Amino acid sequence: MIADTPRTPVLLAWSGGKDAAWTLHALRQRDDVEVVALLSSITTEYGRSSMQGVRRDVLHAQAAACGLPLLEAGIPTSCDNAVYEAAMAHALAEASARWPGLHTAAFGDLLLEDVRAWRMAQCARIGWEVMTPLFGSDTAQLAREMVAGGLRATLCCVDTHQLDAGFAGRAFDDALLDALPPGVDPCGENGEFHTCVADGPMFTRPLALERGDTVLRDSRFACTDFALGPAASR
Numbered sequence: 001m002i003a004d005t006p007r008t009p010v011l012l013a014w015s016g017g018k019d020a021a022w023t024l025h026a027l028r029q030r031d032d033v034e035v036v037a038l039l040s041s042i043t044t045e046y047g048r049s050s051m052q053g054v055r056r057d058v059l060h061a062q063a064a065a066c067g068l069p070l071l072e073a074g075i076p077t078s079c080d081n082a083v084y085e086a087a088m089a090h091a092l093a094e095a096s097a098r099w100p101g102l103h104t105a106a107f108g109d110l111l112l113e114d115v116r117a118w119r120m121a122q123c124a125r126i127g128w129e130v131m132t133p134l135f136g137s138d139t140a141q142l143a144r145e146m147v148a149g150g151l152r153a154t155l156c157c158v159d160t161h162q163l164d165a166g167f168a169g170r171a172f173d174d175a176l177l178d179a180l181p182p183g184v185d186p187c188g189e190n191g192e193f194h195t196c197v198a199d200g201p202m203f204t205r206p207l208a209l210e211r212g213d214t215v216l217r218d219s220r221f222a223c224t225d226f227a228l229g230p231a232a233s234r
Helices: 018-027 056-066 081-098 113-124 139-148 174-179
Strands: 008-013 033-043 070-075 104-106 129-131 152-159 193-199 209-217 221-228
Touching: 008 018, 018 033, 018 139, 018 193, 033 056, 033 081, 033 104, 056 070, 056 221, 070 081, 081 113, 113 129, 139 174
Parallel strands: 008 033, 008 104, 033 070, 104 129
Antiparallel strands: 152 193, 152 221, 209 221
16 A cells, blocks of 8 residues: 655745635645645734735634634834845744744745745745745636635725726726726736735635725825724634
8 A cells, every 4th residue: 555645834925815815725726735834924013914914813814714823924114125034034944843844935926037036045045945836827817717716805905006096995806807907917916906815715714804994005005904893803
């Protein structure tokens, strides 16, 4: 009898958005890897994910709905690459100590080769490997697959230099994809928008998120706040 080949443990970078969530879904379709935990970079002054601006308690609720622990890498508001890399290296060292044999990190990168190469170089310096299972996807097709596959997300941040502020707070659905102007990536891969996920095939239960105010930050980014509803907060 041939013994089962052990699966490679993976730590998934978790922003709270659709690409990270769909990366988890994709990795769970494979029999050679096992996502053991999620890792979020948190802006310590605000208690939110450093990219999407998703609240810390929402991130932890998402992780719980995925059935996974969430690790945090705290970074300051004014953060250069050196500070970010040091925080991530510390978090990865803690993760590998907690899960022996863990030295592979997965990211939801789709198209940007320079970002992917930077991540790979950053991780290689500390003995980690990188997986980007969605990289090279047709983002128009991928966006439709996410929607058809049951992903439920909302635009929580819009770069008003690339997309009208009125898109902030809208559901990431077929109607939104139909309404995006030419030149805007359907997955927001060029930074046009970020999302906050509330449900999908990677969740065991949907999150009850309540929409808050939309504010303009740095005279550029229209950010819509989402908080856990009373039922989800208990």
